Structure formats: C-alpha cells, structure tokens
Amino acid sequence: MLPFSFEWIWDLSHMVFMGGLWYALTIIGLGMTYCIIKAAVDTCKGKGGHCGH
Amino acid sequence: MDSALIPEGVKRCSFGKFIFWIIVVGAVLLWGVFAMLLCWFKGLNQTNMNDAYGFAVWIWADLAVIALGGGAFFTGLLRYIFGKDELKNIINYAVLIGFICYSSALLILAIDIGQPLRGWFIFWHANVHSMLTEVAFCLSCYFAVLTIEYIPLILENRQVDKVPFFHNLSHNMHGIMAIFAATGAFLSFFHQGSLGGVAGVLFGRPFAYREGVFIWPWTFFLFTWSAAACGPCFTILITWITEKITRKKLVKKNVIMLLAKIAGWMLATYTIAKIIDTWYWAAVTVPSKGFTLMDFYSNNPLYGIWILVLEIVICGVVPSIILITKTGRESSFLLISAVFLGALGACVNRWVMVLQVMAVPVMTFESWPMYFPSWQEIATTILPVAYGIILIMISYRYLPIFPQERQIEQIG
Numbered sequence: 001m002l003p004f005s006f007e008w009i010w011d012l013s014h015m016v017f018m019g020g021l022w023y024a025l026t027i028i029g030l031g032m033t034y035c036i037i038k039a040a041v042d043t044c045k046g047k048g049g050h051c052g053h
Numbered sequence: 054m055d056s057a058l059i060p061e062g063v064k065r066c067s068f069g070k071f072i073f074w075i076i077v078v079g080a081v082l083l084w085g086v087f088a089m090l091l092c093w094f095k096g097l098n099q100t101n102m103n104d105a106y107g108f109a110v111w112i113w114a115d116l117a118v119i120a121l122g123g124g125a126f127f128t129g130l131l132r133y134i135f136g137k138d139e140l141k142n143i144i145n146y147a148v149l150i151g152f153i154c155y156s157s158a159l160l161i162l163a164i165d166i167g168q169p170l171r172g173w174f175i176f177w178h179a180n181v182h183s184m185l186t187e188v189a190f191c192l193s194c195y196f197a198v199l200t201i202e203y204i205p206l207i208l209e210n211r212q213v214d215k216v217p218f219f220h221n222l223s224h225n226m227h228g229i230m231a232i233f234a235a236t237g238a239f240l241s242f243f244h245q246g247s248l249g250g251v252a253g254v255l256f257g258r259p260f261a262y263r264e265g266v267f268i269w270p271w272t273f274f275l276f277t278w279s280a281a282a283c284g285p286c287f288t289i290l291i292t293w294i295t296e297k298i299t300r301k302k303l304v305k306k307n308v309i310m311l312l313a314k315i316a317g318w319m320l321a322t323y324t325i326a327k328i329i330d331t332w333y334w335a336a337v338t339v340p341s342k343g344f345t346l347m348d349f350y351s352n353n354p355l356y357g358i359w360i361l362v363l364e365i366v367i368c369g370v371v372p373s374i375i376l377i378t379k380t381g382r383e384s385s386f387l388l389i390s391a392v393f394l395g396a397l398g399a400c401v402n403r404w405v406m407v408l409q410v411m412a413v414p415v416m417t418f419e420s421w422p423m424y425f426p427s428w429q430e431i432a433t434t435i436l437p438v439a440y441g442i443i444l445i446m447i448s449y450r451y452l453p454i455f456p457q458e459r460q461i462e463q464i465g
Contacts, residue, residue, distance in 0.1 A: 001177050013181035017190070020243075021176070024194040027236050031229055032201065039222035048220040 058212055058451050062459040064301075065450050078442045085436025088429040089164050097167050099429040105422035108407050111165045114434045116248055116403035118154040118161075119192070120276070121396055123284025125151020125199060126234075126241035131315065133234035142308045145454045146295075147288045148202045153444055155196045157437030164433050184247040184254065191244030198237040202230065206452045242277055249276025252406045259342040260349045261410040263334060271330050272406070278326060279399055282319035285312050286372070286395030293389055295449065301462065303455040310382055313392065317376025320395055324369035331365065349413050351421050356409050364405060368398025 054068040092099045102109045128147040131137040163169040175189045208223035252261040253270025263270040296303050335346045350358040375381035375391035382388050
C-alpha cells in the first residue's frame with residue numbers, strides 16, 4: 001500500500017507499518033543494486049579472474 | 054559424472070547413490086505436492102479444521118519452523134554484529150537451515166490461506182491494526198534477506214565461480230553482509246515477537262492472554278527469546294545429523310561448543326523468564342479472569358498438565374543445565390540430547406500457544422474439542438521436511454557449505 005492508494009489514511013499505524021515495510025525493502029533493494037552494479041563495474045575492469053576469498 | 058561441480062578437495066558419495074536418495078525423498082515430496090494441489094483445487098474442506106480449530110497443524114508447523122529457523126538470524130547477529138568470528142564456520146549451514154525453514158513457512162501459509170493468488174492482498178490492503186500483518190511483512194522481507202544470504206553460496210559453486218561477474222557479485226555480497234544480517238535481525242525480532250503477540254493479545258482467551266509493555270504482551274518477548282535460544286539448538290542438531298549421515302566431521306568442536314554455550318545461556322534465561330511468566334499468569338492473571346490453573350488442563354490425550362512439565366522442565370530446565378555446564382557440553386550424548394530437547398521445547402511451546410489456546414473451553418457450556426489432522430494436512434506438513442532434505446542434499450554436494458570440511462578431512 002502506498003500513500004496514493006484510496007484506502008491510505010495518514011495516521012500513526014499506517015506510517016509505522018507501511019514505513020517499516022518500505023524502509024526494509026529499500027535497504028534490501030539498495031544493497032542488492034549496489035552489489036550488482038559494483039560487480040558489473042569490477043567485471044568490466046577485469047577483476048575476479050580467479051581465486052577464493 | 055558430476056565431479057566438476059563438487060567442491061575441490063572433498064569427497065562425496067557416487068552420483069548414482071545421490072540420485073537414488075533424491076528419488077526416495079522426492080517420492081515423499083510428490084505425495085505432499087499431491088495433497089497441496091488437492092487443498093488448492095478442492096478447497097480447505099480437505100482438512101479437519103473446524104470452528105474450534107481455525108488454526109491447526111499448519112499454523113503450529115509454521116510457528117515451529119519459524120522458531121527453529123531462528124538459528125539463522127541469531128547466528129548471523131553473533132557473527133556479523135557481535136563479532137563472534139568462529140561462527141563463520143557454521144553460519145552457511147545456519148543460513149541454509151533458516152532458508153529452508155522460512156521458505157517452508159511461506160509454503161505452508163500459501164496452502165493455508167486457501168487462495169494463494171490473493172496472497173498479495175496482505176501487503177496492498179494491509180490491516181495495520183493486526184499483528185499478523187507485521188508477521189507477514191517481516192516474514193517476507195526476512196525471507197528475502199535469507200535468499201540474499203544464500204545466493205553467495207550458490208555463486209561459490211566451483212563452476213559458477215569461474216564466471217567473473219558471479220565471482221565479483223559473491224565477493225561484493227559478502228562485503229556488505231553485515232548490513233543484511235542487521236536488517237535480518239531487526240525483522241526477525243519483530244516477526245518472532247508478533248507471532249507471540251498474536252496469542253498474548255487474545256483477552257477473550259485467558260489461557261493465552263498476557264499483560265505486557267505498551268502494545269506488546271510478554272509473549273511477544275518470550276517468542277523472540279525462545280527462537281534465539283532454540284534456533285541455534287536446531288542448527289547444532291541438524292549439523293550432528295548431517296555428520297552422522299555423511300560419516301564425517303564437518304564443523305570443528307570449538308565452534309559447536311561456542312554456539313552450544315551461547316544457546317545454553319539464552320535457553321536458561323528464557324526458561325527463567327518463562328517460569329516467572331507462567332507463575333504470574335497462574336497466580337494473578339488467571340484468577341482475575343475467574344479461572345483456576347487446572348481449568349486449562351484436562352485428562353484428554355492432548356492437553357494434560359504433563360504438557361506444562363514437558364515444556365518448562367524437560368525441554369527447558371534440563372537442557373539449560375546441560376548446555377551451560379562445561380561437562381554437559383563436553384559429553385556428546387548429553388549435548389545432542391540437550392539440543393534435541395531445546396528444539397522440541399520450541400515446538401511444544403508453539404503447540405500450546407496455537408492448539409491448546411483453541412481447545413480450552415471459555416464458556417460454561419463448552420467442552421474440550423479434540424482434533425486430528427487429515428492425511429492431506431499431514432502430507433502437506435511433511436512436504437517441507439522432504440523439500441528441506443533435498444535442498445540440504447543438493448547444497449551439501451555442490452556448494453562449499455562447511456568451510457572447515459577440507460581441513461578436517463586432511464587432518465583426519
């Protein structure tokens with residue numbers, strides 16, 4: 001649910017519940033986006049030829 | 054045949070033997086899938102749920118696997134946030150077990166809601182006054198976190214790792230894993246707690262009702278606490294079972310000892326909190342609602358007073374004493390008995406907080422309704438177990454789940 005949905009109400013419950021959900025999803029999304037973009041950049045630079053961590 | 058996919062320097066059984074066991078467990082899986090399709094196509098009349106048991110064996114299994122899967126978030130918290138570096142040798146397996154537990158929980162919920170195509174309603178048309186909404190949000194997000202924690206393991210497969218992009222992706226994901234682990238711990242705290250909160254706020258059912266802090270009843274905190282205590286016990290138990298089946302040592306003793314010690318102290322403090330909670334409930338809350346303690350226990354086979362003794366004494370006090378004492382942990386028999394009892398304790402607690410809550414009569418004209426699941430419910434509850442075994446078999450064979458395995462094999 002987003003604030004522009006018809007059933008949205010600007011109260012504490014909606015802000016805490018939905019804010020928490022979008023906050024967690026944002027962290028997960030941004031984290032994965034960072035990893036994927038950095039992996040693509042590293043690969044273009046020729047890193048990761050081979051070895052363990 | 055598949056030796057190019059097996060991690061370097063470790064031994065695995067023949068491909069034929071592996072496939073044979075996949076087929077055996079796969080047959081059980083298919084039985085569960087058949088029952089699942091029956092429930093989806095014919096409806097929930099395939100179950101023995103009724104007006105008394107709106108929550109039944111599925112919800113018990115759901116809560117139990119979520120508690121047992123708590124080893125992933127708690128071990129991750131200890132490893133990445135509190136810096137317990139030794140646990141890096143068991144964290145992969147804890148993540149795999151957590152991934153299986155949480156995907157199983159979501160699968161069971163998908164069957165239980167009857168109309169899985171409408172599963173997304175809880176996100177878009179959320180009831181923001183329901184603890185179950187919080188559970189759905191945190192459960193789904195945490196499953197995403199567990200998937201993210203499991204992906205680097207897949208990318209570390211010998212052949213996949215040869216692809217530079219996947220190698221870099223795995224490396225980068227390891228680099229920021231602490232952020233994911235912290236997010237996972239935050240999400241786990243709330244969904245484990247809210248599952249307890251669901252029972253604790255039922256003021257019309259004095260067996261479950263508890264007082265608490267602000268909007269959270271004490272059961273909120275007890276559920277989180279018990280998951281953090283019993284989850285690592287389950288991780289140790291499954292590691293031991295895997296070692297017995299593969300006939301080799303996979304994790305060094307000091308790692309198991311550390312996790313067992315932490316789990317022991319968590320279990321001991323949880324058991325003390327649970328005893329205080331039960332005493333206060335029996336002495337203050339229950340009389341205030343017009344009941345006595347024994348009104349909530351019966352001579353029937355499912356809900357006798359024995360269940361309270363089993364949960365608190367046999368599965369709480371006994372394993373706590375074993376796990377917090379060095380001599381107890383050093384004995385292999387006592388250690389495995391203790392972690393088994395600890396894991397069983399979480400299952401018994403969830404049984405009590407789901408099924409006994411439904412069964413206890415609250416009106417003078419009511420009696421104790423009994424419940425036995427239909428074969429479809431049993432098959433769909435066994436389905437995730439078969440799925441978990443298959444995923445462990447595949448992951449163990451092809452992925453570097455146990456970082457110490459090669460070293461132990463060389464020494465041995």
